[in-house]
Amino acid sequence: MRRITIDPITRLEGHGKINIFLDDTGAVKNVYFQVPELRGFEKFVEGRPAEEVPQIVSRICGV
Amino acid sequence: MGKLKIASYWAAACGGCDVAILDIHEKIVDVANIADIVFWPVATDFKEKDVEGYPDGYIDVTLFHGAIRNSENEHYAQLLRRKSKVLVAFGSCSMMGGIPGLANFKSRDGILSRVYLESPSTQNREGVLPQTRVEVPEGELELPYFYEDVKTLADVVDVDYFMPGCPPAPHQIWAVLQVIASGNLPPKGAVVGASDKSLCDECPRVKTEKKVKKFYRPHEIIPDPEKCLLEQGIVCMGPVTRGGCGAQCTRANMPCRGCYGPLDGVVDQGAKFVSTLASIVDADTPEEAEEIIGKIVDPAGTFYRFGLPGSLLRRARNA
Numbered sequence: 257m258r259r260i261t262i263d264p265i266t267r268l269e270g271h272g273k274i275n276i277f278l279d280d281t282g283a284v285k286n287v288y289f290q291v292p293e294l295r296g297f298e299k300f301v302e303g304r305p306a307e308e309v310p311q312i313v314s315r316i317c318g319v
Numbered sequence: 320m321g322k323l324k325i326a327s328y329w330a331a332a333c334g335g336c337d338v339a340i341l342d343i344h345e346k347i348v349d350v351a352n353i354a355d356i357v358f359w360p361v362a363t364d365f366k367e368k369d370v371e372g373y374p375d376g377y378i379d380v381t382l383f384h385g386a387i388r389n390s391e392n393e394h395y396a397q398l399l400r401r402k403s404k405v406l407v408a409f410g411s412c413s414m415m416g417g418i419p420g421l422a423n424f425k426s427r428d429g430i431l432s433r434v435y436l437e438s439p440s441t442q443n444r445e446g447v448l449p450q451t452r453v454e455v456p457e458g459e460l461e462l463p464y465f466y467e468d469v470k471t472l473a474d475v476v477d478v479d480y481f482m483p484g485c486p487p488a489p490h491q492i493w494a495v496l497q498v499i500a501s502g503n504l505p506p507k508g509a510v511v512g513a514s515d516k517s518l519c520d521e522c523p524r525v526k527t528e529k530k531v532k533k534f535y536r537p538h539e540i541i542p543d544p545e546k547c548l549l550e551q552g553i554v555c556m557g558p559v560t561r562g563g564c565g566a567q568c569t570r571a572n573m574p575c576r577g578c579y580g581p582l583d584g585v586v587d588q589g590a591k592f593v594s595t596l597a598s599i600v601d602a603d604t605p606e607e608a609e610e611i612i613g614k615i616v617d618p619a620g621t622f623y624r625f626g627l628p629g630s631l632l633r634r635a636r637n638a
Contacts (some may be wrong), residue, residue, distance in 0.1 A: 286456070315485070318332075319361065
């Protein structure tokens with residue numbers, strides 16, 4: 257089985273990777289999309305004052 | 320001289336640094352006249368394999384944004400270090416850990432659990448967590464390892480220059496690009512694209528005497544638009560923060576949160592601000608001082624907003 261890896265996915269904000277698996281005839285057998293990035297905003301905003309959160313989560317995506 | 324070869328990469332970042340580069344507007348055309356971009360995921364379609372194929376030292380300058388959060392970030396840091404003559408830690412995340420560095424107040428397990436198991440908008444009945452390797456019928460898939468701690472770029476590779484800001488101000492980016500084009504590079508290790516004076520030095524607000532009887536949260540006060548925010552009892556990191564941004568936040572009635580990092584000679588920006596507080600709190604007794612200081616909510620998360628991984632503390636012990 258042949259594999260085509262697209263890494264990194266470009267021209268978007270964030271990190272992504274695609275693996276395309278082809279069967280013997282060259283037809284697509286399966287495709288996997290992976291996001292290798294995690295920063296954990298959901299967790300580290302805990303304990304921050306509510307009024308500070310808009311300035312913190314604006315750094316989720318700056319594009 | 321041939322055209323310069325420039326790369327720009329994001330590790331644990333938001334892309335705001337990349338957009339700040341584009342915020343030099345039509346001058347980006349001038350950049351294109353003097354430099355070829357050989358890797359820039361947000362704007363061009365070069366792949367990891369392309370970079371691996373470059374000879375060592377092929378790239379003249381790499382602007383590296385983002386913190387080192389996982390093994391992929393570190394892999395790219397090492398790859399781009401090897402391929403680049405000059406490596407710039409570009410932006411607060413790369414230089415000091417930045418906003419993603421707030422994760423050092425938490426543990427790896429706590430983050431993974433919150434994000435993948437406890438989040439109310441996540442359905443994950445099997446409790447699946449990211450694995451570095453997983454077998455699928457067609458083969459094996461890999462994901463980077465999520466580190467316990469967020470690190471700075473200089474924690475993992477040798478860095479030539481540091482450019483602070485969340486994001487760096489476009490006029491400073493343009494100035495730095497011109498220096499790069501001129502070839503007259505500053506001494507290794509220099510902080511570039513910033514002032515060597517504090518934010519207060521370029522903040523237009525009127526400063527008189529810093530004596531604070533009470534600290535306020537935003538809903539408790541309407542700040543005087545002309546006066547120093549800190550003197551009004553609003554926590555502002557200006558005195559301990561490097562200038563160069565043009566005081567964009569304080570001009571917009573928002574206190575400084577320290578994204579340009581500490582001044583020369585200061586190791587720990589947060590500790591320096593604690594020292595500042597000690598000198599401005601207007602108290603007659605230790606109890607009164609404690610009461611005034613006690614009104615500051617989340618002091619660690621505020622004083623180390625952009626720089627926890629690069630500070631002396633580095634992380635919270637019992638996260």
